[in-house]
Amino acid sequence: MPVLHHRVHILEVTDPAMRIHLKHARSIRRAIMMELDAAHWLVHDRQLAAVERACAKAGIMLTSRSHGD
Amino acid sequence: MATDLAMQSLLGSADRSLRPVLIHWLESKELDRLRDEQLILYLSRAYRAECRTKVLAKLSADARALLARIVRDEQTLAAGDLMARTAADGHAVSPSALAELHQRGLSFFDDSAWWPSATAAWSVDHLHQYVVAPAGLRDEQLPLDRKPIALPAHTGSVQAAGDHEATPTASLLNEFVHAGSRGSLRITQQTTLTSRSLDVFARLPKVDNAEVCSPDHVLAFALAAELVRADSTGSILATRKLAAFRQKPGAEQLDLFLNCSAQSLAEPAKLARQFGFGLRRFALETMRTIFAHDPGKAWLSVHSIVGAVACQAAPLFAAASARHPWRWSRSTCSPPARRVWLSLVTSLLDGWFIPAGVLEHGVDGKQARCVRVTPFGIFWLTGDPACLHGGKHSRLVVQTDFTAILTHSGPWDPVAQTLRLFATRSGDDNASTFIFDREHIRQALRHGHAVDELIETLNRHSVFPVPANVCAVLRDWATVSSPAVLYRDVNLFTFSSEDERDKFAADFPRDRVVPMGSLHLLILAAEHQVLTLMQRSGAVPVDYTQPPVAGIEMTADGRITSSILHDLRIRALVDAIAEPVPGTNESQFKLSLARARSHRNPEDILDQILRLPGKPLTLALKLNLLVALGMIEPPPSRRFAIIDHLTDTDRRAMKAAVSWRLALAAQLGKTVYVVDPAWTEIVKTALAAAHSRATLREVELHHLPA
Numbered sequence: 146m147p148v149l150h151h152r153v154h155i156l157e158v159t160d161p162a163m164r165i166h167l168k169h170a171r172s173i174r175r176a177i178m179m180e181l182d183a184a185h186w187l188v189h190d191r192q193l194a195a196v197e198r199a200c201a202k203a204g205i206m207l208t209s210r211s212h213g214d
Numbered sequence: 215m216a217t218d219l220a221m222q223s224l225l226g227s228a229d230r231s232l233r234p235v236l237i238h239w240l241e242s243k244e245l246d247r248l249r250d251e252q253l254i255l256y257l258s259r260a261y262r263a264e265c266r267t268k269v270l271a272k273l274s275a276d277a278r279a280l281l282a283r284i285v286r287d288e289q290t291l292a293a294g295d296l297m298a299r300t301a302a303d304g305h306a307v308s309p310s311a312l313a314e315l316h317q318r319g320l321s322f323f324d325d326s327a328w329w330p331s332a333t334a335a336w337s338v339d340h341l342h343q344y345v346v347a348p349a350g351l352r353d354e355q356l357p358l359d360r361k362p363i364a365l366p367a368h369t370g371s372v373q374a375a376g377d378h379e380a381t382p383t384a385s386l387l388n389e390f391v392h393a394g395s396r397g398s399l400r401i402t403q404q405t406t407l408t409s410r411s412l413d414v415f416a417r418l419p420k421v422d423n424a425e426v427c428s429p430d431h432v433l434a435f436a437l438a439a440e441l442v443r444a445d446s447t448g449s450i451l452a453t454r455k456l457a458a459f460r461q462k463p464g465a466e467q468l469d470l471f472l473n474c475s476a477q478s479l480a481e482p483a484k485l486a487r488q489f490g491f492g493l494r495r496f497a498l499e500t501m502r503t504i505f506a507h508d509p510g511k512a513w514l515s516v517h518s519i520v521g522a523v524a525c526q527a528a529p530l531f532a533a534a535s536a537r538h539p540w541r542w543s544r545s546t547c548s549p550p551a552r553r554v555w556l557s558l559v560t561s562l563l564d565g566w567f568i569p570a571g572v573l574e575h576g577v578d579g580k581q582a583r584c585v586r587v588t589p590f591g592i593f594w595l596t597g598d599p600a601c602l603h604g605g606k607h608s609r610l611v612v613q614t615d616f617t618a619i620l621t622h623s624g625p626w627d628p629v630a631q632t633l634r635l636f637a638t639r640s641g642d643d644n645a646s647t648f649i650f651d652r653e654h655i656r657q658a659l660r661h662g663h664a665v666d667e668l669i670e671t672l673n674r675h676s677v678f679p680v681p682a683n684v685c686a687v688l689r690d691w692a693t694v695s696s697p698a699v700l701y702r703d704v705n706l707f708t709f710s711s712e713d714e715r716d717k718f719a720a721d722f723p724r725d726r727v728v729p730m731g732s733l734h735l736l737i738l739a740a741e742h743q744v745l746t747l748m749q750r751s752g753a754v755p756v757d758y759t760q761p762p763v764a765g766i767e768m769t770a771d772g773r774i775t776s777s778i779l780h781d782l783r784i785r786a787l788v789d790a791i792a793e794p795v796p797g798t799n800e801s802q803f804k805l806s807l808a809r810a811r812s813h814r815n816p817e818d819i820l821d822q823i824l825r826l827p828g829k830p831l832t833l834a835l836k837l838n839l840l841v842a843l844g845m846i847e848p849p850p851s852r853r854f855a856i857i858d859h860l861t862d863t864d865r866r867a868m869k870a871a872v873s874w875r876l877a878l879a880a881q882l883g884k885t886v887y888v889v890d891p892a893w894t895e896i897v898k899t900a901l902a903a904a905h906s907r908a909t910l911r912e913v914e915l916h917h918l919p920a
Binding site for chain 2: 146147148149150151152153154155156157158159163174175178179181182185187188190193196197200201202203204205206207208209210211212
């Protein structure tokens with residue numbers, strides 16, 4: 146039976162080098178709840194601000210999308 | 215400015231002879247025609263430049279200045295405001311000037327009952343009326359010039375008070391632009407900054423009663439200038455215009471802000487009603503005219519400024535002495551008292567000009583207050599950038615550790631302005647240190663700047679050659695990496711097989727679905743569509759805005775189960791410490807030391823497990839978890855001493871008696887502690903000596919799977 150995970154947060158990082166770079170940050174490691182695949186990480190809702198900060202610090206252009214976009 | 219039809223209707227309805235008016239525009243034989251024909255001819259002549267020139271040539275200078283204001287102002291203003299603004303520009307505008315415009319057919323009150331006549335008296339009600347002019351005058355290019363208001367310079371020595379270099383408004387504007395770029399500002403429904411946003415400005419020096427130094431005032435400017443915009447949640451977002459604004463030197467930024475602030479000055483409504491125009495705005499503009507005349511090193515007495523402002527306003531209330539059919543021969547209104555002007559001028563000096571950095575103040579030998587225009591004030595009044603300090607003596611040194619030191623920059627130095635966009639600034643204008651980092655470089659790029667702009671500035675102004683590594687790394691930081699996407703508050707479907715997932719995804723446009731892994735599918739659709747899909751497919755919903763509805767169960771032999779394994783939060787925790795039992799189709803798990811000890815943050819995992827709802831884990835199971843996660847090492851006896859019900863008093867006593875940190879292996883709750891096996895006897899003795907009621911008992915560790 147399928148499961149609907151309602152209102153989850155997922156970070157998509159397609160660049161493998163950038164993924165390695167990001168994972169060096171403790172805040173990112175703490176934020177990742179589960180890896181759905183190599184490029185998609187399920188993120189804790191409390192750690193979203195930390196994720197945005199870590200991406201900004203790493204110089205990654207982070208764009209946000211929501212369900213209706 | 216009124217349309218020809220409106221003007222024809224207005225003039226046609228006047229129940230008095232218009233011959234003295236139309237005589238300036240029509241030939242004598244045309245004055246014998248019907249009134250409607252005369253009006254049509256008059257309105258058509260207003261479009262002809264030679265006719266306008268002929269009429270305007272005979273106009274007095276003050277009436278011409280008033281007409282220029284009427285024709286040039288885009289928004290329709292009442293007569294009082296029009297006359298006050300003209301008077302503030304240095305012209306001696308009186309009701310006679312307005313009457314002259316009526317008589318020459320250049321503008322009229324929009325109600326003929328208020329027109330000038332020999333029997334009518336000039337009153338405050340006249341100042342509240344609106345003035346209209348023929349549409350043909352729109353083509354006339356009348357200049358809005360300022361006439362200097364000269365004041366004698368203060369003689370004698372004046373002691374300057376305060377530091378005019380410290381401009382709280384410039385600091386506030388600078389901080390606002392930074393905070394707006396960072397996106398750390400929010401507004402309430404009343405379009406004022408939230409209290410948390412105001413904390414951003416908390417470290418700035420406070421200036422009491424300074425209207426120009428209010429963060430909400432800066433917010434109003436930024437919204438009006440479209441530098442920022444507010445989204446539906448009240449967050450302040452930077453627009454493209456903010457990047458261009460940030461690029462300007464600080465003096466130009468402040469100049470734009472002050473011009474906007476002067477336009478939107480708060481007016482006391484009672485005074486405006488009583489005297490027919492905005493007194494505060496009039497006082498500010500008149501003072502601007504006064505200071506613009508020969509701004510320099512001369513001090514001006516505040517009392518002489520008050521006198522000049524009152525003198526400039528007086529003609530607005532005075533009627534002509536001679537009787538004339540198109541003049542007001544008497545006036546029923548009187549100008550504001552001197553103490554009103556004194557109060558307004560003082561409040562403007564303390565709340566606007568001085569905090570804005572336009573003026574500095576001081577006192578003379580008799581303790582009388584004087585003001586003087588600052589270098590920035592000269593720039594604001596005259597637009598001459600040469601008067602600004604900075605640039606001539608500054609020295610820039612770029613170091614290999616990605617810092618740049620700039621000395622003697624001054625508040626408006628263009629090099630400091632450019633470097634500030636790309637770096638963190640510390641220090642003051644005497645010596646500033648700029649620290650470059652990837653985050654600031656990327657932020658500047660997002661705001662539309664280019665790294666070449668920075669490198670060119672460094673190369674041009676650096677005293678020594680810029681280190682090669684700095685240029686290379688700055689360019690590296692500026693290279694665009696592939697973007698990351700954060701899907702927020704989205705809906706994710708999980709299926710039991712890949713085929714089922716792909717079949718489900720086939721019904722959607724490709725840009726609305728994102729497959730993840732082999733079983734997950736992200737659907738980018740509106741909430742109601744997703745709920746419909748959920749009902750149609752019979753999917754089990756899990757709401758991640760709520761805590762999990764159940765926890766995990768552990769048995770003594772290390773088996774782990776949960777009734778909500780489809781909840782990814784629970785599944786993530788289980789995966790962190792256990793691995794599936796073969797042959798159970800991932801419905802049963804077994805504690806795995808290898809998996810649990812591979813985790814880098816065991817404290818987080820333990821904390822999350824202990825917070826889960828459901829049946830609490832026993833002490834032995836908690837010990838199992840501690841050992842499995844590698845947080846404590848099991849003794850050969852596999853027995854641990856546990857202190858329970860330890861009060862604060864007991865703990866203080868224990869800390870005094872034994873080395874508490876070494877004696878404890880872990881903490882399992884607010885009053886539950888695991889004692890290091892080597893310290894068990896010592897702790898036991900200390901507890902007895904302290905007469906503690908805490909219990910010390912031994913718990914045997916379950917046998918853990920390998």
